[in-house]
Amino acid sequence: MGEEAAGKPPVVILREETNVTSGTAVQEKLIAAARVFADLLRPTYGPRGLDKMMYKTDGTTAVTNDGAKIVSELMVKHPAGKMFVAMAESQENSCGDGVTGTLLLCAELLLEAGRLLQKGLHPLTVIEGYNQANAIALDTISNLATTCSTKELRQVAMTALTGKGAEGASEHLSEIIVEALQTVNADPDYVTMHKVNSGGLFDSKILHGIVVRRRVLLDALPSKISDAKVATINGDLAPRKQIRTAEIEIEEASQLDAFLAAEEAAIISLANTLLSSGANVFLCTGTVNKGLLHHLMRAGCFVAGEFDDSELRNASLATGSRIIEHLNDLLPEDIGTAGRLITERKTSTDQVEDIIRLEQCPSPGVVTCEVGGANHLAAEEAIRALHDSLRATGLAMRTDRLVVGGGATHMACALAIREAAEREAGRNRLAMDAFARALEIVPSTLALNSGADALDMVLELRAAHRNGNARAGIKSDGTVGDTGATEAAATLESAISAATETCASMLRIDQVVSARGD
Numbered sequence: 001m002g003e004e005a006a007g008k009p010p011v012v013i014l015r016e017e018t019n020v021t022s023g024t025a026v027q028e029k030l031i032a033a034a035r036v037f038a039d040l041l042r043p044t045y046g047p048r049g050l051d052k053m054m055y056k057t058d059g060t061t062a063v064t065n066d067g068a069k070i071v072s073e074l075m076v077k078h079p080a081g082k083m084f085v086a087m088a089e090s091q092e093n094s095c096g097d098g099v100t101g102t103l104l105l106c107a108e109l110l111l112e113a114g115r116l117l118q119k120g121l122h123p124l125t126v127i128e129g130y131n132q133a134n135a136i137a138l139d140t141i142s143n144l145a146t147t148c149s150t151k152e153l154r155q156v157a158m159t160a161l162t163g164k165g166a167e168g169a170s171e172h173l174s175e176i177i178v179e180a181l182q183t184v185n186a187d188p189d190y191v192t193m194h195k196v197n198s199g200g201l202f203d204s205k206i207l208h209g210i211v212v213r214r215r216v217l218l219d220a221l222p223s224k225i226s227d228a229k230v231a232t233i234n235g236d237l238a239p240r241k242q243i244r245t246a247e248i249e250i251e252e253a254s255q256l257d258a259f260l261a262a263e264e265a266a267i268i269s270l271a272n273t274l275l276s277s278g279a280n281v282f283l284c285t286g287t288v289n290k291g292l293l294h295h296l297m298r299a300g301c302f303v304a305g306e307f308d309d310s311e312l313r314n315a316s317l318a319t320g321s322r323i324i325e326h327l328n329d330l331l332p333e334d335i336g337t338a339g340r341l342i343t344e345r346k347t348s349t350d351q352v353e354d355i356i357r358l359e360q361c362p363s364p365g366v367v368t369c370e371v372g373g374a375n376h377l378a379a380e381e382a383i384r385a386l387h388d389s390l391r392a393t394g395l396a397m398r399t400d401r402l403v404v405g406g407g408a409t410h411m412a413c414a415l416a417i418r419e420a421a422e423r424e425a426g427r428n429r430l431a432m433d434a435f436a437r438a439l440e441i442v443p444s445t446l447a448l449n450s451g452a453d454a455l456d457m458v459l460e461l462r463a464a465h466r467n468g469n470a471r472a473g474i475k476s477d478g479t480v481g482d483t484g485a486t487e488a489a490a491t492l493e494s495a496i497s498a499a500t501e502t503c504a505s506m507l508r509i510d511q512v513v514s515a516r517g518d
Contacts, residue, residue: 026509026510026511027113027114027117027123027507028114029080030080030110030506030509031110031111031113031114033078033080033081033084034080034084034106034107034110034111034506035107035111036081037081037084037103037107038103038104038107038108038111040070041067041070041071041100041103041104042104042445042448042449043449044065044067044070044100044163045100045101045104045163045445045446045449046163046445046446046449046450046474046476047162047163047167047446047450047476048163048446048449048450048451048476048478049065049100049163049449050065050449051063051064051065051165051381052064052065052070054069054070054073056073057075061377062377062380062381063165063377063378063381064165064381064384065163065164066099066164066381066384066385066388067088067099067100067102067103068088068089068091068092068099068388069384071084071085071088071089071099071103072085072088072089080506083502083505083506084103084106084107084502087102087103087106087498087499087502088102088103090498091494091495091498094494095391095392095395095488095490095491095494095495096160096188096387096388096390096391096392096394096395097160097388097389097391097392097487097491098392098487098491098492098494098495101442101495102494102495102498102499103499104441104442104445105438105439105441105442105495105496105499106498106499106502106503108437108438108441109130109434109435109438109499109500109503110503110506110507111438112434112435112437112438113126113130113431113434113503113507115434116430116431116434119430121427121430121431123507123508123510124508125426125427125428125431126428126431126434126507127431127504127507127508128428128431129427129428129429129430129431129432129434129435130431130432130434130435130500130503130504131500131504132420132424132428132431132432133417133420133421133431133432133435133436133500134435134496134497134500136413136416136417136420136432137413137416137417137435137439137496138493138496138497139416140409140412140413140416141403141409141413141489141492141493141496142489144403144404144409144412144470144489145401145402145403145489146401146402146403147400147401147402148396148397148400148401148402150178150182152402152486153178153181153393153396153397154171154174154175154177154178155174155484155485155486156392156393156396156402156486156487156488157170157173157174157177157178157389157392157393158170158171158174159392159405159485159486159487160385160388160389160392160393160487161173161174161385161386161389162476162485164381164382164384164385164388165378165381165382165385166201166381166382166385166386167385168201169200169201169202169204172201172202172204173201173204173386173389174389176204176205176206176369177369177386177389177390177393178393179206180206180367180369180390181390181393181394181397182397183206183208183364183367184364184365184366184367186394186397186398187394188387188390188391188393188394190317190365190366190367191366191367191368191369191390192210192211192314192366192367192368192369193368193369193371193383193386193387194207194211194368194369194370194371195371195373195379195380195383196370196371196372196373197373197376197379198372199372199373200372200373201371201372201373201382202372203372204369204370204371204372205369205370206367206368206369206370207357207359207367207368207369207370208318208339208359208360208361208364208367209318209319209338209339209357209358209359209360209361209364209366209367209368210311210314210315210318210357210358210366210368211355211356211357211368211370212304212307212311212315212355212356212357213353213354213355213356214304214306214307214354214356215354216304216343216345216354216356217288217293217303217304217305218293218294218297219345220297221297221302221303221343222300222301222302223342223343223345224340224341224342224343225280225281225300225302225340225341226339226340227337227339227340228280228281228302228319228337228338228339228340228341228358229278229279229280229281229335229336229337230279230281230283230315230319230321230335230336230337230338230341230358231274231277231279231281231282231283231321231324231330231334231335231336232283232284232312232315232316232319232321232322232323232324232336233282233283233284233285233286233323233324233325233327233330234284234285234309234312234323234324234325235284235285235286235325235326235327236284236286236287236288236289236305237282237284237286237287237288237289237292237293237303237305237327238286238287238288238289238292239266239267239270239289239292264291267289267291267292267295268295270292270327270328271292271295271296271299273327273328273330274296274327274330275296275299275301277330277331277332277334277335278332278335279301279330279335280299280300280301280302281301281302281303281338281341281358282296282301282302282303282304283304283305283307283312283315284304284305284306284307284312285305285306285307285308285309285312286305286306287305287306288303288304288305302341302343304356314366315336315358316336317364317365317366318336318338318358318361318364318365318366318367319336319337319338319358319361319364320336320337320361320362320363320365321334321335321336322334322336336361337361337362338358338359338360338361339359339360339361339362340359340360341356341357341358341359342356342357342359343355343356343357344357369386371383371386392487392488392491393488395488395490395491396487396488396490399488399489399490401488401489401490402486402487402488402489403486403487403488403489403492404470404471404473404483404485404486405473405483405485405486405487406443406446406473406474406475406483406484406485407442407443407446407461407473407474408461408465408470408471408472408473408483409492410439410440410442410443411439411440411443411461411462411465411472411473412465412470413436413439413496414436414437414439414440414462415436415462415465415466417432417433417435417436417439418432418433418436420432421433421436435500439496440458440462443457443458443461443473443474444457444458446473446474446478447474447478450474450475450476450477450478451478452474452478452479457474457478457479457480460480461473461474461480464480471483473485
């Protein structure tokens with residue numbers, strides 16, 4: 001007789017509303033989440049991918065086909081969906097490109113794994129086969145990788161821009177991207193963006209310096225200074241303030257005059273100290289004393305305050321100046337140089353509309369891409385595309401390893417995995433074959449979005465690679481041939497590894513305990 005029949009209450013560990021899912025239903029849930037992500041992102045992939053309009057909860061709108069942007073805007077609740085979001089963020093942070101391809105590959109790996117699990121394979125057997133296939137794919141990419149020249153770097157930049165809103169001006173923008181990265185030693189963090197809000201993308205240009213939106217303190221300040229000598233100050237541009245509170249008793253008017261004269265003398269002394277350094281442009285993060293401002297203005301200097309820390313750092317890197325903390329420590333060797341300073345003054349509004357430019361810096365550590373475009377949404381999408389292209393091209397410059405895009409490298413990896421699977425005797429060869437089929441989702445999606453028959457194009461591409469045409473991929477018109485697309489080998493390696501690891505993590509889950517009851 002059981003405990004319940006004997007009158008003893010059952011042992012309750014979980015709350016009543018807790019839902020426990022076990023067995024094959026767990027994989028079905030995970031695969032369903034993967035299918036939703038894949039169906040959402042598949043139409044955006046490739047040169048013929050279309051855009052999504054994201055209408056946010058705060059009423060703002062974004063139009064994009066950037067996988068990282070779409071995923072970041074989704075309010076994902078499903079735990080498997082959150083794993084996809086984390087994978088997308090990791091790929092975006094490490095490479096700046098390839099997010100959509102990574103998500104599509106991971107989803108396809110899960111779908112293929114689901115079919116194998118239905119045939120009776122153990123999840124760990126599938127994971128073992130996937131890891132073997134991943135290692136073969138990475139070796140294949142390493143063997144196919146080539147070194148890069150300036151022309152090929154432009155091709156990498158154009159490939160990253162293809163299919164985005166900035167594609168129409170990709171040739172012009174790719175030259176800007178490569179020049180900017182060569183100036184700052186291939187570090188995209190030192191390339192800033194400035195939206196011009198006029199003209200078109202072909203009016204975009206690179207600025208060897210910085211652009212800052214700040215209110216100009218006085219109309220009488222010079223609007224243009226050639227051969228600018230720049231001082232960067234972290235703090236207030238004002239005489240040192242007393243820390244202690246003190247009261248001064250004044251018995252005669254002459255004492256008040258002497259006190260005011262001493263204060264004025266301190267300001268004049270500080271102004272002379274600043275001018276003796278040779279600087280004629282003063283930028284600071286704090287406020288500017290009005291008396292000191294007028295003295296410097298009469299000497300023909302430009303003064304701006306309330307810079308952000310990042311803006312002051314960029315000004316320092318662009319001009320070669322050293323950021324100082326105390327005004328009396330300013331020396332001639334702390335001064336940086338810019339070819340010219342220009343200010344653009346706009347009508348006073350609630351927003352800061354004045355623009356301060358430091359241009360033609362001789363050896364800038366920071367450069368600025370001025371992005372043209374009268375349409376606000378189009379300019380925002382162009383800036384997102386430029387950011388992705390900068391990161392992808394910068395990665396290619398630092399690693400000096402390139403592979404062919406357009407699904408060509410994916411197909412080469414798939415064929416190498418199939419050949420290796422033929423030599424395997426165990427069940428994990430089935431998982432390796434499944435991995436090879438999953439890799440073909442990339443050329444399949446490219447063909448599908450181009451309006452071609454996906455199956456026919458994949459079979460034709462497979463035959464082309466078997467016949468020795470290693471550069472064959474899916475072109476923008478849906479046919480098979482040399483696409484001209486190029487990407488950093490590290491981007492593809494990161495994408496395949498991230499997709500494999502995320503898929504393996506999901507396949508290890510055999511039970512889902514939900515406290516919410518869903």
